Amino acid sequence: MSLSDLTPILPLLLVSLWAITLLVVDLFVRRKGTTALMAAGGLLLALVVLILQSGDQLAVFNGMLVADSYAGFLQAIFLVTGLLAIAVAHDYLRRMGIERGEYYPLLLFTISGMMLMSLAGDLIVVFVALELLSLPLYVLAGFARPRPESEEAAMKYFLLGAFASSFLVYGIALVFGATGTTNLAGIAGELSGGAGLLLVGAVLVLVGLGFKVAAVPFHMWTPDVYQGAPSAVVAFMSVGAKAGGFAALLRVFIAALPDLAAAWAPLTMGLAALTMTWGNIAAIVQGNIKRMLAYSSIAHAGYILIALPAASLPAAAPGAVSAALFYLFAYLFSNLGAWAVVLAVERLEGGGLQIDDYSGLSRRRPGLALAMALFMLSLTGLPPTVGFVGKFLIFRAALDAGQIGLALVGVLTSLISAYYYLRVVVVMYMRTGEPETRSEGWLNATIGVTALATFVFGILPGPVLALTEHSEILGLLR
Amino acid sequence: MESSILSLLTFFPTLGALLLLGFPKNRDSWIRWAALAVSLITFLLSLVLLADFDRSDPELQMVIRLPWIRVSQLTIEYHLGVDGLSLLLILLTTFLTPISILSTWRAIQERVKEFMIFFLLLETGLIGVFLAMDLFLFYIFWEFTLVPMYFLIGIWGGERRMYAAIKFFLYTMAGSILMLLAIVWLGLRTNTFSVPELIAAGAIPPEIQLWLFLAFGAAFAIKVPMWPLHSWLPDAHVEAPTAGSVILAGVLLKLGTYGFLRFNLSLFPQATVRLAPWMALLAVIGILYGAIVSYAQRDVKKLVAYSSVSHLGFVMLGLFALNPQGIQGAILQMVNHGLSTGALFLIVGMIYERRHTRELDAFGGIWKVMPVYTAITLIVTLSSMGLPGLNGFVGEFTILLGSFGSLAIGSAWFAGLAAIGVILAAIYLLYMFQKLFLGPLDKPENQGLSDLNPRELLTLAPILVLIFWIGLYPRPFFELMAPSVERVVALVNSAALAMR
Numbered sequence: 001m002s003l004s005d006l007t008p009i010l011p012l013l014l015v016s017l018w019a020i021t022l023l024v025v026d027l028f029v030r031r032k033g034t035t036a037l038m039a040a041g042g043l044l045l046a047l048v049v050l051i052l053q054s055g056d057q058l059a060v061f062n063g064m065l066v067a068d069s070y071a072g073f074l075q076a077i078f079l080v081t082g083l084l085a086i087a088v089a090h091d092y093l094r095r096m097g098i099e100r101g102e103y104y105p106l107l108l109f110t111i112s113g114m115m116l117m118s119l120a121g122d123l124i125v126v127f128v129a130l131e132l133l134s135l136p137l138y139v140l141a142g143f144a145r146p147r148p149e150s151e152e153a154a155m156k157y158f159l160l161g162a163f164a165s166s167f168l169v170y171g172i173a174l175v176f177g178a179t180g181t182t183n184l185a186g187i188a189g190e191l192s193g194g195a196g197l198l199l200v201g202a203v204l205v206l207v208g209l210g211f212k213v214a215a216v217p218f219h220m221w222t223p224d225v226y227q228g229a230p231s232a233v234v235a236f237m238s239v240g241a242k243a244g245g246f247a248a249l250l251r252v253f254i255a256a257l258p259d260l261a262a263a264w265a266p267l268t269m270g271l272a273a274l275t276m277t278w279g280n281i282a283a284i285v286q287g288n289i290k291r292m293l294a295y296s297s298i299a300h301a302g303y304i305l306i307a308l309p310a311a312s313l314p315a316a317a318p319g320a321v322s323a324a325l326f327y328l329f330a331y332l333f334s335n336l337g338a339w340a341v342v343l344a345v346e347r348l349e350g351g352g353l354q355i356d357d358y359s360g361l362s363r364r365r366p367g368l369a370l371a372m373a374l375f376m377l378s379l380t381g382l383p384p385t386v387g388f389v390g391k392f393l394i395f396r397a398a399l400d401a402g403q404i405g406l407a408l409v410g411v412l413t414s415l416i417s418a419y420y421y422l423r424v425v426v427v428m429y430m431r432t433g434e435p436e437t438r439s440e441g442w443l444n445a446t447i448g449v450t451a452l453a454t455f456v457f458g459i460l461p462g463p464v465l466a467l468t469e470h471s472e473i474l475g476l477l478r
Numbered sequence: 479m480e481s482s483i484l485s486l487l488t489f490f491p492t493l494g495a496l497l498l499l500g501f502p503k504n505r506d507s508w509i510r511w512a513a514l515a516v517s518l519i520t521f522l523l524s525l526v527l528l529a530d531f532d533r534s535d536p537e538l539q540m541v542i543r544l545p546w547i548r549v550s551q552l553t554i555e556y557h558l559g560v561d562g563l564s565l566l567l568i569l570l571t572t573f574l575t576p577i578s579i580l581s582t583w584r585a586i587q588e589r590v591k592e593f594m595i596f597f598l599l600l601e602t603g604l605i606g607v608f609l610a611m612d613l614f615l616f617y618i619f620w621e622f623t624l625v626p627m628y629f630l631i632g633i634w635g636g637e638r639r640m641y642a643a644i645k646f647f648l649y650t651m652a653g654s655i656l657m658l659l660a661i662v663w664l665g666l667r668t669n670t671f672s673v674p675e676l677i678a679a680g681a682i683p684p685e686i687q688l689w690l691f692l693a694f695g696a697a698f699a700i701k702v703p704m705w706p707l708h709s710w711l712p713d714a715h716v717e718a719p720t721a722g723s724v725i726l727a728g729v730l731l732k733l734g735t736y737g738f739l740r741f742n743l744s745l746f747p748q749a750t751v752r753l754a755p756w757m758a759l760l761a762v763i764g765i766l767y768g769a770i771v772s773y774a775q776r777d778v779k780k781l782v783a784y785s786s787v788s789h790l791g792f793v794m795l796g797l798f799a800l801n802p803q804g805i806q807g808a809i810l811q812m813v814n815h816g817l818s819t820g821a822l823f824l825i826v827g828m829i830y831e832r833r834h835t836r837e838l839d840a841f842g843g844i845w846k847v848m849p850v851y852t853a854i855t856l857i858v859t860l861s862s863m864g865l866p867g868l869n870g871f872v873g874e875f876t877i878l879l880g881s882f883g884s885l886a887i888g889s890a891w892f893a894g895l896a897a898i899g900v901i902l903a904a905i906y907l908l909y910m911f912q913k914l915f916l917g918p919l920d921k922p923e924n925q926g927l928s929d930l931n932p933r934e935l936l937t938l939a940p941i942l943v944l945i946f947w948i949g950l951y952p953r954p955f956f957e958l959m960a961p962s963v964e965r966v967v968a969l970v971n972s973a974a975l976a977m978r
Contacts, residue, residue: 319550377625382651383618392614393549396662404659411655418651422628422644430632430640462547469550 005060008067010053011046011075012115018042019108026101036090039104040083043111047079057472059121063183066121070471073325074118074247078240081332082111084446085236088340091440092232096348098144107236110136114244118251123172123182123205126248130168130212133244134161137237141229149350153228160211160221168208174201184256199263205252206267212245213301216275223286226294231346234290235339238297243328246304250324254311255474265312268305269406275302276413283420289342289355292420293335296379299417300331306394306406316401318469323393325468330390330457334378337450341372344438344447352436355424359433368437369428371451376421378454381414385458389465481542483530484558487523487568488605491516491575491598498595506590510583513594517576520601524572531565536961538611538674546615551669557612562962563739564608566809566955567732570816571604573940574728578721580937581824585720585831586634593634597721600626604729608736613661613671617654620697620733624650627722627730635717642717649710653697660693664745677744677969684748684977691749694742701734704794705764708787715783720827723779727786727823728816735793735812739805743797743966747973750800754886757798762895764791769902773909778829778836781910782822785862788899789815795896796877799887800970804880805963806956811873813955814948818862818870821941825855828934829914832927838910843919848929852915854938859911861945863904869948874900886974 006013022042026035050072057068085107093099113133120126138161142154176182178198179190187198211218226234253264279299286292307324311317345352345361362369378387391414398407457464494516501509532539538559547554560568579597586593603626606619624647632643665671668679682690700707711731715723743750768788775781793815796808828851830836845852861868864875878900882893919925930938948955 322550382625383621388618388621392658392662395659396549396666399659399662400666407659407662411659415648415652415655418648419644422647426632426640426644429629430643460547465547465549 008053008056008058008060009065009119011050011079012112012119014046014049015042015079015108015115016112018046019105019112022108023102023105026105029101032093032099032101033090035101035104036086039108040086042108043079043082043086047076047083050075050079063185064122064125065116065119067119068472069467070251070321070325070473071118071247073467073471074243074328075115077243077328077332078111078114078118081236081240081243081336082107084336084340084450085232085240087442087446088235088343089232091438091443092230092343095438096144096230098230100143103140103143106136106140110134110140110237111240114240114247117244118247120248120251121184123175123184123187123252126252127165127169127172129244130165130208130248133241134165134212137233137241140233140237141225143233144230149228150230153225156221157225157229164208164211164218167204167211171201171204171206171208174198174204177201184252187256188258195260195263198257199260202253202257202260202264203267206249206264206271209245209249209252210271213242213249213304214298215271215301215305216278216298219275219279219298219301222298223291223294226297227288227290231290231339231343235336235343238293238339239332239336242297242301242304243332246324246328249308250311250321251473253308254317254321258314261312265309269309269403272302272305272309273406273409275299275305276409277302280413280416280420284416286420287355288353289358289424290353292355293338293342296417296421297335299413300327300335300379302413303327303391303394303410304331306398306403306410309403309406310397310401313401316397319393319400320397321471321473322465322468323390323397325471326393326461326465327390329464329468330378330386333450333453333457334375334385334387337371337447337454338375338379340443340447340450341368341375344368344443345435346438347436355427357433357435358424358427359431359435361428361433361435361437363432364435365437365439368447371447372428373425374451374454376424378458380418380421382418383458384455386454386461388458389461393465481540483523483527484540484542484560484609487520487527487572488558488602488609490520490523491601491605494520495595495598495602498591498598501591503591506587509591509594510579513598514576514579516598517572517579517601521572521576524569527560528565528569531560531958533562533958534961536965537561541611546612552665552671553669554614554671555612556615557672558609559611560609562959563809563966564736565958566813567729567736568605568608570732570813571601571608571729574724574816574820575601577820577824577937577940578724580933581724581827582719582721583933585827589633593630596626596629597725600630600725604725604733607733611673613664613673613676615671616673617658617661621651621654623730623733627726630722631714631718634719634722637717638713639717642713645710646714649700649707650697653700653707656693657697660690663690673741673745682746684752687746687749688752691742691746691753694737694746698734698737698742701737702731702790702794703734703787704760705767705787705791708764708768711787712780712783715786715823716777716779720823720830723823723827724820727783728820731786731790732812732816735790735797735808738794738797739808739966743800744969747970748977750798750970751886751974751977754798754800754884755888758795758881758887758892761791761794761798762892762899764788764794765896765899766902769899769906773902773906776838778826778838778910778914779823781838781906782819782826785903785906786815786819788903789819789862791899792874792877792896795881795892799877799880799884800967801880801884801886802960802963802967803876804884805967806959807873807876807880809959809963810948810952810955811870811877814861814869814873817941817944817948818858821858821938821945822862824937824941825851825858828930833923838913840921841914841924842917842921843915844924844927845915846919847925847927850929850935854930854942855915856911857942857945859907861949863907864900867949869945869952872948872952886970
């Protein structure tokens, strides 16, 4: 290790060191709003450094970490998610009576885990990053203790998460057994130990990461955890943890296991189809908006998963990676925005969480209802929103790889999703009611920013699209 | 600067909607007047477009073309253009919008501001669909029209409005997502979404053309709607507020027929020739089915709604005759249907505002109390029936002429059966007229009905003028579209020759 190894991962270092510092500083800070501001300041600084460094592409620590443009784009997503999550959390925590200073350092720790995940050039780093990402999230899910739902959510998440981690470790061990290395580039070069063992290892890795991104059939935890955990936490993890999981999933399978593509392409294809179908069908019957959004988030994991089989064809791979990255970007704004609206309508003791509680929202809070309608349209994938561009790119990737069947499943399940997303719009605009809502500066600002982004990037996706297309997933690994 | 007129025309209603956003909420009459003014200016802009239009040129005119989004090698463009296929439909849109807005003066009392904003946004979407010459841009406008229409039905509609709104949305989306896949496929193949370039590139293998035709066709057939995909239409029409029904019947349905004309015929000519008899068959079934079901209705609005299925069947038959008469008749009939059915919905809306019922049995003999209203209804009904001298006749006659001698359809039976549809139309429309206006004025509620007020007269008068104009002197209308239609026909014919 030399000092020059540290500069490419400066944003990661900033976030993790700042998290440790904040843990101590928080002891001396009376107003928790100050901690929130300081945490946000740290993330913002990291984001600025990240943008300033954006031209560099370096593999450091002997290829353990790869600071390429792929990692750069994803790190930006994590940092923006973190900033928005802090903006929505502060008022929410106070209102729900769970305002504790540890919230923000924990958030920073899990963000640094996600960032590490996107930088991983080695399976061991993937594992470490996954744990760094997950452990603080388990705590955050139980942050509303002693509320039993929150504790239950944390417990479930932890137990199933630990189970999934063990799958991942076992998978890594088998891959190591088959190839004699855990380095992603090394695995791609070595196929000496027999493909059978390697394939079993790869499948176990898929299971472990599939759990994180909430792919069916590893999604069981999602609705319960999303319902029980504090909404501010869910707003963050529904975007962040998913993006973190996909950061590793795409990198490992496309960069390290291209020679096994013939085997994992049908597997991931089935996984994507199953996830889209079940996520969307199960969402229809949900009356609780948090559960509905949980199943919706499962369904969206399915859409992003389309990129994986599409990338099994080398010619289609760049388009597929770019589509997945753009989809994550689109999902960040539309989904976090939707959760921010949930936060605004939620009341103490779990009130205001039924979809019917949104009745008459368009009369009481026209701006809020309009934003929510926009998020719902974007999640459905209708123009002129960023969600449409995301779906367009994903389906394009599938067709480019000749996977018409998968694209068909994608569009047909989108149709199903229109039904339950529109129901929220129906309730807001076409029913009468007197919803109680929260109007707070930072929350409103977050909803405004995400709604604006959802619309503007739907009309002008060009610059972001150019960034995702320049995200080179393989460059430093070969 | 000439090329900016299309952008201005498309987005002027949106600008107006943004302007309305700043209006105070309780000033309903200001908002109404402002919306009317915006839609009238849009209409004037479309007249400027008409004045600048070169009627001898078959190509796209006043084209604006800018690169917009780049996806690897594919460039998505902001590409608008107008030709003889779309010009009349644009004029129809800008003509019907102010009329619809005028019709809401008393009918819409709740949330006026939101209503007008949605209505103007809808106009942008509709004009955009007719002007977009890039498939991606087209798809955006196409899907965008769903959103304001969904709100118009869902918020201001009748009792079952939520059901109707969701049904309308899901039905139309079901078709368009298949079209999206086909659009993406075309883009991957040729690296362009530009319609003229795709037509020029041509040479899609016939087998694949068939699939693409069906995928595009799914979106358009649902919108038209063609039998058997029509079941969303009665619900949407009946539940929509009057202004919504007028635009829905007048313009929205034409998006489907226009789509077939603009995209299916030119992009997939071989599939078009192959499937023409089948499309004609579905069209004829639609004509007869729509007519028979109309006769069975007891609700006037539902009757008019089902009559649309029948009338649009004529348009489809004309299109797939694939000869100049058929297609010209079809385009004219799109306009005619927009005028006469739009007027019928206005007429139904006027009586509903007075009596709050639309049941045929609730009326009878009201010509005695509403003579002007009766006279106008009679003219519109006769126009819808296709009485010579009025607009409907010109369209239907040209279509029958075209389809009778059509090589593509291959049998005169289709035209013959369609002619029966004309007779059936006379039966159900006259039956409706008789139940409403003739007979004894025996219901006490009907005896105090007031005749049309000046505003209502003003909404119907422009339509009447056009009904007579097209009926008596249709030549200028045909002249506008003839060169472009010839070009499409030549394209399809050369494909048909290549197949033999």
